[in-house]
Every structure is written in structure tokens, then in C-alpha cells.
Amino acid sequence: MVKIDRRWKQVVRENSQSPLFICLGEKHEVHLFETYFKYQLREDARTNDVYLIHYQDFTDPLTYGESLLAEWAEAFKSWPQGTAAWPGVDFTVTTGTDAGRPVAALAELCRLYPHLAEQHIFVQIAPTVVSDFDALRNWISDWGRAVKKGGISKLKLVLTDHHKHQTYKKAADAVRFRIETDLTAMMQHAAEFTNPKKGDPEADYQQQILIASNQLSKGNYNLAVAALEKAVRIARRQKLPEAEVTARLMLAQCLAAEGKTAPAHSEYQLAITAAGEKNLVAAQIHMNYGSFLLSQSEQAKAKTYFSKAVDIAEQIGNDFIAMECTRLLGQLSEGILTGDAEAIRYYERCLEIAREMEPEKRRQSSMPYVAGILLKKYGEKSAAGKILDEEMRTLFGENWIDLTKKPKQMK
Structure with a gap:
């Protein structure tokens, strides 16, 4: 100040x-x-x-x-x-x-x-x-x-x-x-002030994550990698799987940004192992890895991990992840050779998930976007198209088609 x-x-x-x-x-x-x-x-x-x-x-x-x-x-x-x-x-x-x-x-x-x-x-x-x-x-x-x-x-x-x-x-x-601030120095001072006891593992972990975030914003990947590797060691030593997953995910993204795709794949796999099964972190890391595979043009593998994310999300009751990964599976299933049948099944499943959501959560979902895709595939004047259009008007209003902007891809 x-x-x-x-x-x-x-x-x-x-x-x-x-x-x-x-x-x-x-x-x-x-x-x-x-x-x-x-x-x-x-x-x-x-x-x-x-x-x-x-x-x-x-x-x-x-x-x-x-x-x-x-x-x-x-x-x-x-x-x-x-x-x-x-x-x-x-x-x-x-x-x-x-x-x-x-x-x-x-x-x-x-x-x-x-x-x-x-x-x-x-x-x-x-x-x-x-x-x-x-x-x-x-x-x-x-x-x-x-x-x-x-x-x-x-x-x-x-x-x-x-x-x-x-x-x-x-x-x-x-x-x-x-206004320029050295976030690393500022957070270090804050950590020393709020955690005066030396050697607090949780404070040390948070400090390494903050250092990595700051170095990443400056493009200093080597320094960010060093901080994240230290954060991983702290998390493993303290047996904190969620913290380890967070650090490994950041590490994988950092390595990928440097073009080091093989080590990035390894970090994603280690993060998946650390996350375990049937929990929110596991669903999220599968979704993240699927998106990474998609960025590397590995569509078949991406579908495998998106499918796993859907399975986990449905088991734990996270309809948002289930719907978004199902939507991505629909997009990956479209093609000249495969036709529309498989993609339509995924898109229709998306709408089934959305119908079970609370109204506020549904309004924040990609339901209008998916419905817009299906409307084109059904044909606006077809019986299925008219039924879908009427449902969307009821849920989102007369101008629901204006909401069909493509959702941002998760990175």
C-alpha cells in the first residue's frame, strides 16, 4: 500500500x-x-x-x-x-x-x-x-x-x-x-506474517503454488517447474492427494506450454493415480486430461478419458461435468464416415441430464448450445425439431436460439 x-x-x-x-x-x-x-x-x-x-x-x-x-x-x-x-x-x-x-x-x-x-x-x-x-x-x-x-x-x-x-x-x-507488484515477494511476506511458525508444510505448499503461478504469468517456465516439483514433494510427504493432483496438473500444463508433451502426459497419469476414483477431483482430472489429449489431436484417447469422467461424475452426482463431457463426446463422434447417429445419442443424453438440473444451474449450462445442434440435425420443421423448439422456448424464452453460442473449451 x-x-x-x-x-x-x-x-x-x-x-x-x-x-x-x-x-x-x-x-x-x-x-x-x-x-x-x-x-x-x-x-x-x-x-x-x-x-x-x-x-x-x-x-x-x-x-x-x-x-x-x-x-x-x-x-x-x-x-x-x-x-x-x-x-x-x-x-x-x-x-x-x-x-x-x-x-x-x-x-x-x-x-x-x-x-x-x-x-x-x-x-x-x-x-x-x-x-x-x-x-x-x-x-x-x-x-x-x-x-x-x-x-x-x-x-x-x-x-x-x-x-x-x-x-x-x-x-x-x-x-x-x-502498477507493478512482485507477487512472489508479496505472498512470501504475507505467508511469513500469517504463518510465523517455520516449517509449516501447508504454508510451504501454498507458497510454492503462488511462486509457480507468478513465474508462469511472467513466462519463466523453468522456475515455475521447480516450484511445482517442490509442491508435489511436499504434498506427497504430507499424504495430501488433492494437493498433489493440483500441483501435478499445473506441472503438466507448464510442461505442455514448453512443448514437452511426453513429460506432460506422465504428470497427467500420475495425477490420475493420485486422485483415486469416485470423487470430484478424479472426474476433473480425467476431464482435463481428455482436453489435453484433444489439443494433441488424440481424439480416440480423449474419448476414453471423457467417458471415464462421465462415469465418475454420474456416480458422484455431478451433473455439470457429466453433461459437458457428454457434449464433448458428441462433438468427437461427428464425422463423414460415422454419420450422425452416435453423436445424436450423446447430445440427447446431454438434454436428459440438463432436464434434471435445478433451473438456475440449467441456465448456466450448455443446454441451449446442444439443443441448437440437435435442432439442425432434426430439421426445424420436423416433428422432433418442433417439440425441441417448444421445450427450449418454455425453459429459456422465445429468443433461446440467441443463447446457442459455443461454450469455451476447458483447458
């Missing part, structure tokens, strides 16, 4: 006229920055600046600013210095967004309380749902224009973004800065 605080203040100081700041980093890094922002809201935070955080969904560029105002007005009621009423602002939308509305309200607040004009006001927006990213980008641009027009140099809009896949890449007048 101290390092982030120092970096943040330096960036603001060096870019005092910018209305927009975008923190870039890996997912865990921008989360740390957001945690820093939240800390500034605490009573014991050592800051004279004003920090505001807004998580409201972005659904309409004409009312998003109004949603900020509503939240701030509520918070204003408990502000000790708030002797006047929350400032009302006459504002007319002229640009297609209402971004100028909260800017005008904060400008009026600074007029009512002059000491605020001497402080920075940082407004971080982090909508959990964005219905239209182009509209949000326009809203952000209008905010910047409103701030400049009003001459409120101390008012800053703050966003976070992934440093590679930048959502706000085209945002004008933005200062972009990177």
Missing part, C-alpha cells in the same frame, strides 16, 4: 492538469490499486483528499451520472461538514450523455465549501456491468470535456484496466500508469 500510495501521488503531481487517470496492470495488480482506493475511505486514512468509488452498473449514458449523484447525496447526509443541503443543479443534456451533471454538482459543492476546492476529488468508476462500452467511452470523454470547461483541475476521474487488453485504449487526455 505504501508503494502504491507513493506511485499514485507521483503520477497525480506530474500530471496535475489531466482530468482522467487509468491504472494499468495485471488483474491482481489493479485489484490492489482498488483496495488502496477503498482504504482512503476509512476514518483512519491519512489523506486530506476526497475519494469516491462508484460500482453502479452502466446501462444508460443519459442516467449514469444521475446514479452517481444519488449515491453521493445519500453519503452527504452523514458528512460532518455538510451543513448545507446537497447542491441541486440545473443541467440539460446536450452531448448524448449526462457526464456533465455530476461534474456540475461537484463544482457547486466546492463553491459551497471552499476548502474542498483546495483538495483533490478522485472519482473512481468501476461498473460491474457495462451494457455498451462505446457509450461508456463517450461518457468518459464528456466528463473530461466538462471538467476542462469548468476549470476544475482538482477533479479527477479514475479507471482501472488490463495493461494488455485495454478497454479504454482510445480514451483521450488520459494519463496511463502501471
